[in-house]
Amino acid sequence: MTIRDKTAIAGLGSTPYYKRGTSLPQTLPELVCKAIIAAVDDAGLTVKDIDGFAYYSEGFDTPYLMETLGIPEIRYTATLTGSGGGSAGAVGLAASAIVSGMAETVVVVGGTQMAEQRFGSLMSAYPQTPENAFFSSAGLVGPGHMFALLARRHMHLYGTTREHFAEVAISTRLNAMRNPGAVMRKPMSRDDYFNAPMIADPCCLFDFCLETDGAIAVVVTSTERARDLRRDPVRILASTHGGGRDWGRALYWMNMPDEAFASGGHAPVARGLYAQAGVTPGDIDCAQIYDHFSPMVITQLEDYGFCGKGEGGPFVASGAIRYDGGSLPVNTDGGQLSAGYIWGMSHVREGVEQLRGTAVSQVADAELVLVTGGPSSLPVSGLILAK
C-alpha cells in the first residue's frame, strides 16, 4: 500500500510575506490562524471541518488552534521530527493520515515570525548541550556558516564556482520581480551579486534566503472528496521523507562521507519519491527546490537526478532553471531567496499554484511539480504534485 495519488490538496491559504519583524503586532499564532482560515475557505470548507493537523519543525499548539478557531474535534495531530527538512514531507504525513482512515480533512501549516531571534544567528540561541559543544565551540553562529562548508567542498570536488551560485540567485530574483507578493523585487545584476558583502565565504548576502514573517496552510483530503469541493484538486502523487545515515545530523555532525557531504542529503528520499510516483526526473515540469542557500539548490538538482553528480553548476549555467527558456524552471515564485522564507511552505504553495494554472510565472501545461524540503538534519523530504 502506498499513498500514491489517493489524496489531494483542496485548499490553499497564505498571509502576505512580511520583511522580518514587520508583521508585528500580529502574533505568530494569529498569522497561522489567518492562513488556516484562508485555506479552508479556499477549499469551500469551514474550520469546523478540520479534523487533523500535520506539522513539521516542531509544529504549532493544536489545542490552542482549536480553542481560538472553534474546531470541535481533532482525530489526528502529528509532527515530522527535524526542522525545515520536513516541509514537503508534512504533506505526505497528512496524506498518510487520510489514506489510513485516521482523519478526513488535515491541515498542513507552516509559519515563521522573526522578531527577537533571527534565523541567521539561530545556532547562537541553541541551548548548550554536550552534543552541540562540538560545533558551537567553532563559531558556527548561523546555518549559513555551516552550509558554506558544504558549498566549498562541492566547489573543490566538482569545480563549481560562484558564477553558478550567482545564476541561482539571479534566476530566482527574475522570478520574484514578476511576483507582486515577493519581498525582494529589485533587479539583481551580476555585478550586484559579486559586489554584495561576503557573509560566510564562499556565500555572499545574495546566496542567503530572506528573513520573513508569514504563514501558509494547505488542506489535504482524499482525491475523491476533493473533486466535490470548490477548487480543482491538486493530486499528491507521492511524498517521502527520511534519509540515510551517511547524511544523518549533517551540519551538526559534519562527518558525512565525501559523496554525501557535497550533496543536499536528498538522494535516498528522491529515489523513493520517483518509485512511489512512478515517474522519472524527465517527467517533472518545474521544481520548487528549498533554497535557504543558493548552493543547496545546485546540490538538490543533482540529488533529484536532473543532472549528474557534480554537474549541478554547469546545469544551472546552461540556463536550465530559468523561467524563460529553461528546461526545468525552478522556484518560479522567486523562492526563499527573493520572494519569502516561510520554512518551505512557499514552495508547496507555488506547486499548487502551478498546477491550478494560477501561478504568476505560469509554466505552460505544467502537470507534474517537484517540491522539496530543506537540506538539514534528517528528515529531508520530497513531494510530487500532479494536475
Add this chain to the structure above:
Amino acid sequence: MSEISKAPPPELFTLTTDQWTKPFWEAAAAHRLVAPKCGCCSTFRMPPTPFCPNCLSQALEWPELSGHGVLYSYTIVARAIIPEMAAHLPYVPALVELPDAGGVRLITNIVGAPLDALEIGCPVEVVWDDRPDGVSIPCFRLVRTD
C-alpha cells in the same frame, strides 16, 4: 598582505559535557588531542557517542593523536551577524580530517593563517585556544611546507 584569521568569539560557547564527551574536553584542557576509538572493533567516531555505530560496543579508548590533520573544508567569517562576533573577525570555521583517527573530522577553526593561504588539502596541526573560562579548544594552524 592578507588578513590573519583569529579564534572565534568565546562568549558564544559555554562547555557542557556528559560522561561520553568529558574525556575529550579533559584531554583538551591538558593540551592533548584525543579521539574516541571503539574498544572492540577499533573504529573511530567523532563526536563521541554512547555506542559504536559499527559494532554497538560501548567499550571506548581515547588514544592521543599526533595533532596533524588535513583541511577538509572551511569558510571565512568576516562579517558580524550578532554583536559578539565583531571583535573576533575574521575567523575561519573549518573541518579538519584526522588521518591517525581513521579520517574522522573535527569541527574547528584555522587560526593565525593568512586568508589567502587557505586551501582544501593543506596540512594543519593542532594549537590550543586557552579561553578565559579555563576551557581549551583545539584549533589548527597551517603547517609551513616551504
